[in-house]
Amino acid sequence: MKPTDVADPTYFHKVVDCQWACPAHTPVPEYIRLIAQRRYSDAFMINWKSNVFPGVLGRTCDRPCEPACRRTRIEQKPVAICRLKRVAADNRGDVSHRLPAIPSQKNGKRIALIGAGPASLTVARDLLPLGYECVLFEKDRQSGGLMRTNIPSFRLPVDVLDDEVERILDLGVEVRFNTEVSSLKSVLNEGFDAVFIGTGAPRGKDLAITGRRQANANIHLGIDFLTSVAFKHTESIGRRVLVIGGGNTAMDCCRTALRMGGDDVRVTVRSPREDMKASDWEIEDAEREGIPILDNHSPIEFLIEDGRLHGVVFERMQAHYDGFGRRSLSPSGEPPVVIECDDVLMAIGQNNAFPWIERDIGIVFDDTGMPVVDAQTFQSTLPEVFFGGDAAWGPKNIIWAVAHGHQAAISIDLKCREISLTNRPPPMTNLFSQKMGIHEWSYENDISIEQRLAVPHADLAKSLKSLTTEVELGYDGQMAMEEATRCLNCDIQTVFSESLCIECDACVDICPVDCINFTQNEEETPLRAQLRVPATNLDQDLYVSDYLNTGRVMVKDEDVCLHCGLCAERCPTSAWDMQKFLFLDGMATASQELADAN
Amino acid sequence: MTHIAKPKFQHPKLPVNGLGLTRRNYEGVVSTLCAGCGHDSISAAIIEACFELEIPAHRIAKISGIGCSSKTTNYFLSRAHGFNSVHGRMPSVATGANLANPDLTYLGVSGDGDTASIGLGQFSHAVRRRLNMVYIVENNGTYGLTKGQFSATNDKISKSRKGVENRFESIDLCSLAIELGAGFVARSFSGDKAQLVPLIKAAMSYRGFAFLDVISPCVTFNNHSNSTKSYDYVREHNEVLDVLDLVPQRSEISTDYQPGTSVEVTLHDGSEIKLHKLSQDYDPSDHGSALLNLYQYKQQNTVATGVLYLDPNESDMHDLLMTCEQPLNTLRDNALCPGSAVLDTLNSQFK
Structure with missing residues (x-):
């Protein structure tokens, strides 16, 4: 195999299984560490930037991150990522001073958002700091979409939802509640620079x-x-x-x-x-x-x-x-x-319904009655109209709607700046050593063998009497800390420098999960088979070094690496280092670089 | 040294041996040696060998003296019997234990100081007695615990890290062992587990004195460019004489070598050592040829590794002393003190 290109941001991103699985690519281990330190506001802000609704998602998310969690491959149950997110949201302090500044001088572009669900609200959240004016159309008298109408209050208290929705509306969204749009043509006639349709799957x-x-x-x-x-x-x-x-x-x-x-x-x-x-x-x-x-x-x-x-x-x-x-x-x-x-x-089940979109204005619908939408840009066949959330590809989950909203916001911004929609902002990545001194690392690498903690529930008899009594009580600070320490810190990457390696085998000998090998190079299939423990999980990559002095290569199977850092700790030459990989997905940005690159 | 506890989790697909154990079940506590120490690789090789041989840890006694190497018995087989003895006196303790109970597998771990300096006398006599044990010298040519002085196995051409010359001739423990009657003598390198693990397995299966001299670089004091015990030097000057394969009693023999290139020895327990010779003009079962070979390689500053000498006729101290079949530690009072009638019979023989 060729040496692994760790400069490619997707390589280490894939190692962070939870973040890779999250549609919004929330940096999960980063905020879990903050929860363990009881830095709830900091943990909340990391979530807020990526997934916009930490309090809502901390209760209702479909949690694609959890089945992906490395712990499921080592013991049985994943870290309770979703419920830890709730802890950050419930215990945070005032964050109003940490919200993005909204320019008083607008950029002159007006965006219509149809349907006040998570997708539209995400678009508004991303575009308002860039100087856009956002006009939100909603048929009901309040915003939140399915988060308000379809999730019962005993799972998602109204005040939690109000808080997160209002945080976005307060950034300066122009709201038109009780306004059911009956004609897209009439919205377009108002002269909006772009229209985002986030009307869900309402039927x-x-x-x-x-x-x-x-x-x-x-x-x-x-x-x-x-x-x-x-x-x-x-x-x-x-x-x-x-x-x-x-x-x-x-x-x-x-x-x-x-x-x-x-x-x-x-x-x-x-x-x-x-x-x-x-x-x-x-x-x-x-x-x-x-x-x-x-x-x-x-x-x-x-x-x-x-x-x-x-x-x-x-x-x-x-x-x-x-x-x-x-x-x-x-x-x-x-x-x-x-x-x-x-x-x-x-x-x-639910269906989409677009009786209010005229069929002669340039939006092409497929045989199933769904609009034709570009999978990367979320643009419809009418260039100024974008779709996202359930309205784009049918019922999914809130976290998908958020991810769609981010991408649609990028597209709308690029379109308004007359930049090609495929010229998307790259992710921000950062990789830096966590070594603090001899035997000292900046993260908790004493691997917890504790089982997943169950979230306490309210008394059953009492909660069955009320539509608004929240069933789950959430973790308290101590439980959250214990659950947080189950996180394996998969974002603290094992980075190997072949030029420093003296092939002493110390890392091979100490690795608790036998994932490090020094072996003859081969094509991927035979190489996977000849490792100390054959690498049978094909979803997980092999980290292959360049040739070493003995003509062998270092091959690490990423599958069940505990990120304990013992390889780096036992390496006499620091050929192994534990480096934190931060990956922040590309977002709508005021950056001039994209315009220049065009 | 590390302050991180080794996590309890293991690879879910880790192989299991016939006893239902994984190699992690053969571990000890986490090493306190310097990171990258060759000794840790030898500990890992011992773990691997015991796992593959499917020996239950409680049937092994690990015995050591003093030094970096002698500390390592704590880093493997935490469920085995252990005795960390006095400097250079490991052979005496092993002899006593073996006399009392020959049924255990005795694994002695020592260093070049513990064996070639303070313990040279004890070592020599244990070899002469053909004590049934595996004696591993973790040989780094330096006194690591006392900050890097030359040991007696440091080659004359090998300088210290600061460039100081070594004035004294080195002791070749393998030659000494062959000369004094060891039945199984091999040399290996901590950085080559593919060679080391089968050698340890064969040594543990051999009845008699099995000696393993394992070059084990000291990363802190003796891994520099003027050293003959560094990772780089050993890799560059390693002359592999043969490839050993231990075939357990119950398995079929599958490898076939050209006639005349291999030596096969069936051991007392029915397992078979298959030795594939890489060098034609040498016979590892011949005393004289083995010694001559070693001398020549030493003259060329080459590290000859593999099985250096193998006596197909296994014999140990109990054979030489003609001890009784039953282990001494299980003999009851009536056997040890059979009464005056037996004493009288015995005394009458000397009249």
């Missing part, structure tokens, strides 16, 4: 089966139900509630119903339990509250009695998997099941 899917129309009064689409609860339009529900669907919305629906008077709430899913779309922890939370989940149940008919909904008939299903692991469902042949109920909540 719940329905089921066209027997009895659907007659039972309409007692069948509610999940996201509409949650919205109406959030705005207090709905305050009660029947005693027996059936939730159809197995995603996170279904979990929110059943738990909400339980708090609104439902005392026999059940969830039915077509697929087997293990294939449910909901996050494991959201399923656990529902089950902890005593809600049964019936899998392999496919609804075939709504039963009507005396003109109202009486129950639902289900066909039992069976899953089959082909040789590629693809699943198909078919009836199992067991007799149908009837479940009586007073109300049904339907949470079987």
